[in-house]
Amino acid sequence: MKAWCMSFAAMLTVVSSAQAEPDNAMEADLGSGVIGVGYERVVAPSVTARATFQLNRPWYTRYLGGPESDVAGFGLELRPFVFPFAAAPRGFYLSPFGRVVAIRAQDDLADAESSVGWSAGATAGYGWLLVDDALLLRFGVGAQYWAFDTDHAGLSGVYPDVDIIVGYAF
DSSP: OHHHHHHHHHHHHHHHTOOOOOSEEEEEEOOTTEEEEEEEEEEETTEEEEEEEEEEOOTTGGGGTSOOOOOEEEEEEEEEEEOTTSSTTSEEEEEEEEEEEEEEEOTTSSSOEEEEEEEEEEEEEEEEEETTTTEEEEEEEEEEEEEEEOSSSEEEEEEEEEEEEEEEEO
16 A cells, blocks of 8 residues: 555656646747748747747749749748647647848849838648757748839749748747
């Protein structure tokens, strides 16, 4: 009986010391046409919010029927991640997003033009917490609208979007 009580007490200790989901993450965003660094925070049991500073370069649009353009810029992306079937920040997610970007394009012009561009879209994907719940990995797919055009250069249109997110969760 004493051995059973000690085993039961040990089991309760393991259960009570289980770690909660991490509330924060520092992330690298390596998705479609962006390279960024972001901070994400759990704001509700199944919702996170993220802000990311990004280099935006929609290089792949020409392969999907869009124009070839050298448009690029730095900007800010804001996006929530909603986890309808699990506690954030892991599991299946839905994520709308919006970006505002200071862009510059020259294309075939004699001189480059500058403007403010934007893009918006949504993705669905899946996220994992690995290595003691510290390594965050997410992969997703969706669509976005790029409005990265100046008066005479750049591009706009609807294109596919891919999420590739790697981060440190804490």
